[in-house]
Amino acid sequence: MDPKELAQQVIDGNRRALARAITLVESARADHREQAIILMDALKASNRVALRVGLSGTPGVGKSTFIETFGMMLIREGLKVAVLAVDPSSSRSGGSILGDKTRMELLSREPHAFIRPSPSQLELGGVARRTREAVSLCEAAGYDIILIETVGVGQSETVVSQMSDLFLLLLAPAGGDELQGVKRGIMEIADMILVNKADGDLKAAANRTCADYAGALRLIRKRSYDPEGYPKAMTVSALQDNGLTEAWTDMQTLIDWRRAHGHFDARRARQAEYWFAQEIRFGLLGQLDREPLKSMIAQLAGQVASGDITPSHAAHDVLTALREG
Numbered sequence: 001m002d003p004k005e006l007a008q009q010v011i012d013g014n015r016r017a018l019a020r021a022i023t024l025v026e027s028a029r030a031d032h033r034e035q036a037i038i039l040m041d042a043l044k045a046s047n048r049v050a051l052r053v054g055l056s057g058t059p060g061v062g063k064s065t066f067i068e069t070f071g072m073m074l075i076r077e078g079l080k081v082a083v084l085a086v087d088p089s090s091s092r093s094g095g096s097i098l099g100d101k102t103r104m105e106l107l108s109r110e111p112h113a114f115i116r117p118s119p120s121q122l123e124l125g126g127v128a129r130r131t132r133e134a135v136s137l138c139e140a141a142g143y144d145i146i147l148i149e150t151v152g153v154g155q156s157e158t159v160v161s162q163m164s165d166l167f168l169l170l171l172a173p174a175g176g177d178e179l180q181g182v183k184r185g186i187m188e189i190a191d192m193i194l195v196n197k198a199d200g201d202l203k204a205a206a207n208r209t210c211a212d213y214a215g216a217l218r219l220i221r222k223r224s225y226d227p228e229g230y231p232k233a234m235t236v237s238a239l240q241d242n243g244l245t246e247a248w249t250d251m252q253t254l255i256d257w258r259r260a261h262g263h264f265d266a267r268r269a270r271q272a273e274y275w276f277a278q279e280i281r282f283g284l285l286g287q288l289d290r291e292p293l294k295s296m297i298a299q300l301a302g303q304v305a306s307g308d309i310t311p312s313h314a315a316h317d318v319l320t321a322l323r324e325g
């Protein structure tokens with residue numbers, strides 16, 4: 001199909017067109033990439049701006065339960081919800097553990113919800129770049145909130161925060177007083193920390209954990225682009241649907257403030273620059289994996305190993321060949 005026509009169908013809210021468009025942007029084929037670029041250009045016509053919310057947490061912390069309960073709450077408010085995933089494990093396992101419809105049974109049956117698992121068989125960088133385009137597709141399709149789920153294993157949080165307006169970190173109540181080994185870098189990108197499972201026997205521990213993180217957040221930094229009291233930590237129970245309305249209110253307060261002060265648009269502008277740089281990097285790296293450079297590199301690697309040529313001379317030859325196309 002003509003990518004411009006596909007774009008129009010996406011904008012018109014056609015779910016099958018949206019699914020097809022995401023498949024197109026996920027494709028690694030060179031001709032598909034050309035079409036995807038035309039498709040993404042044509043989406044600009046929609047002028048829609050969704051709220052993009054990144055959500056991270058270790059396996060078992062309650063991400064899918066949270067998305068199910070939170071997503072259903074948003075739908076009851078009349079909003080349309082899309083769920084996407086950046087799954088760093090999918091390249092290894094060949095299957096995604098995130099964004100799986102069976103984990104969000106109610107939401108997956110909602111006509112106003114769209115759930116898409118992480119693209120598989122790609123490296124994290126590839127998954128992230130394609131998910132970013134899927135986010136824009138969902139936005140153009142009229143989804144009000146786009147939840148982008150990832151697991152808490154390093155790099156993936158950074159890339160998800162680069163495609164989110166708001167980044168949530170979901171934590172479980174800790175047994176002791178340790179900060180669960182959450183890395184400082186992740187604390188720094190979190191806009192809100194939600195301590196989940198604040199119910200039953202776990203409630204007291206959840207409150208303690210929340211107080212610990214609230215303290216840690218106060219120490220980390222004061223951001224010029226946030227109102228007083230942010231970033232904040234709060235307790236929720238995704239299972240019992242407790243605290244989610246409050247969390248949503250606080251998210252809206254933060255976003256409204258950022259919009260009013262120009263920080264919302266500024267963040268998106270910085271993200272656009274980041275993805276531009278990433279696309280160039282990945283594009284260049286991709287060229288090294290294609291002929292004729294691939295064979296040239298393999299051959300030179302042998303010569304470097306046997307000492308016939310120095311590593312820097314060999315690299316210089318490759319880069320010269322790359323430059324001369």
Ligand code: GDP
Pocket residue numbers: 057058059060061062063064065066103196197198199202236237238239240
């Ligand atoms: P994910 O791996 O992060 O997606 O976690 P899941 O949503 O699959 O939840 C893992 C387990 O924690 C499941 O057994 C859930 O029922 C349970 N769980 C999730 N949210 C809560 C909660 O708010 N309270 C309690 N007590 N259990 C929860």
